[in-house]
Amino acid sequence: MREDFLHYVWQHQYFDKTDLRTAGGEEILVLKPGHRNADAGPDFLNARLRLGDVEWNGAVEIHLKASDWQRHNHQVDAKYDQVVLHVVHTHDAEVARTNGSRIPALALGPRLGPELLARYQALANAPAAAPLPCAPLLGQVPEIIKIMMAERALLERMEAKADAVAALHERLGHDWEATAYHALMAAFGFQKNSEPLARLAKAVPLAVLRRHRHDQRQVEALLFGQAGFLVENDETAADAYIQGLRQEHEFLRHKYDLGAPALAVHEWNYLRLRPANFPPVRLGQLAGLLHARPALFDALLTAQSVAALAEFFRAPAPAYWRAHFRPGRPGKVPDLGKSSIDLLITNVVVPLRVAYARSVGQPALVESSVALLTELPAEHNQFTDVYGALGFGHRTAADSQGLLALHKSYCAPRRCLHCAIGSRLVQGPQLRATR
Structure with a gap:
């Protein structure tokens, strides 16, 4: 017990x-x-x-x-x-x-009571490997309880993400544009490279980037130079474009006293990534976005639909990075895909808007921002598919986020008694009748 x-x-x-x-x-x-x-x-x-x-x-x-x-x-x-x-x-x-x-x-x-203890033990003694301790008992739970709990978990997940954005906003001196920049940079790492990109955002201050957003080549030089991708090696020795970016980076680095590149090539993760997800590809897409969208926060805040946000993220990468997976290594590179855009809306746009709405007291904006998730398709992974197979609704990104939150906050840590589903099972019919 x-x-x-x-x-x-x-x-x-x-x-x-x-x-x-x-x-x-x-x-x-x-x-x-x-x-x-x-x-x-x-x-x-x-x-x-x-x-x-x-x-x-x-x-x-x-x-x-x-x-x-x-x-x-x-x-x-x-x-x-x-x-x-x-x-x-x-x-x-x-x-x-x-x-x-x-x-x-x-x-x-x-x-x-022995019945109460037996119902509790049925959950508590579920095998550690079981993804849901209550899986064999879910037939006893009304559908409305499962829907309600998934929605509650979704809101808790969005609140937690908004809390992280609010903390970032405070660290950045209450600058919403800088908050959008740092959040977007980290999110473009798509987990594997989130940490290096978060460090890169600190190494390329927004104040410096703002002065050169009109010049795409200088944006590239700042990002790729501070990321450590402009070093000379066998692949780049004869690449005139990389050599030019290297010279531009050296000039800007000294002008703004940026110091040495913040990262080395070996600090970027390539393991089990498809070429379209390689860090230089993502950095090229970021360079195109930061050049074409000078007011990040305002655009993300005022977009009225998923379609408008998708258009925002479709800013083309510079020509070189549409034709190179890595510096000096040519190959046809696809544009930022729809699934990636959906993840950016889910993990950056919605939490950013919710955090801002809370700070200015606009509950309607919180509601409309979370509602964007219902316009996005469901995410499928090893966790959400388990819940889908057990009858949980799994049609939109709102469903996916709720199921991921249910797994992370309740099922995995075995917090069954804090969950409406587990609580319902432990209560049993006798206790419910006496309430």
Whole structure:
């Protein structure tokens, strides 16, 4: 049994309350169980309890064993002095506050119904390799519960992504254009090269790039030079175009005191990438985009549809990078594909717009931004396909994002009791009938 099961039982009061008494025999009446504390300190705050003839307002701490109080050193932590009831599965020790005053305990072990425990164990004992602990039991869950939980997970995922954008915005001095630039650069790495591209964004300051956006060749020189791609080698020794970019980069690097290139060629990832995804190809596409779209944030914020955003991302790469997979290595290079554009809208545009909308208090913009995901096709991967096979809706990118969030935040870490689906299964018909 995990401690979060006792949290769940206490929060919903799913235990036998007949003749409820402390371990010391004092009568207990739970007026309000309190609310979960997400920060350091006791598990539940603002609880209201009547112990004997006295009503208490305070905190409730929960452990599997009462002796866990000492094991966690709560007896010397003043944050736990507000605890008025110690709820445990097994009462094996008396506990006290920092001043030595005893804290009454309630042992739930004998008060848990066998059906409740059996339903919990059915989830808790699912094999570690099972992608969904509840997979064999999903037939017991109404479709509306699954839909609701996937939508809730989607919103939580968008909120988390918007939080990351907001933190980036704060680090960049509350400059939304710079935020869009840094977010876009990192996203163009499509996971494999996100970290190097995020470093490159720092190495090519937006203030410098803005001064040269009118000149595509200078944009190329800044990006490819600071990325470490303009070094001379066997492939580039006779390439006049690369030599010209190298000279341009040297001039700009010294002019703006940019220092040495931020990255070396070996720091870019090529393993298991198709040539169309090679870092120089993506960097060429970025150079074309940054040259053709001088106002990134405004364009991403005001686009009214997925079609308009797709057009924004279709800015052509410079001619050289449409014909070279790597410096000095020719080959026909495709344009930025639709699936890549869809991912950029999902991972950059929507979180950026949501973060901005929250900062200026525009809930309608939050809603319309998230709604863009319903215009995009579903993403298919090893995680989403599992949920799709189990009957979860999987038609749009909104569905995909919800299922990915469900996997990452609930199923993989086995947080079944925090999930509406798991909670429904643990409740069972008897508990639902009594609510």
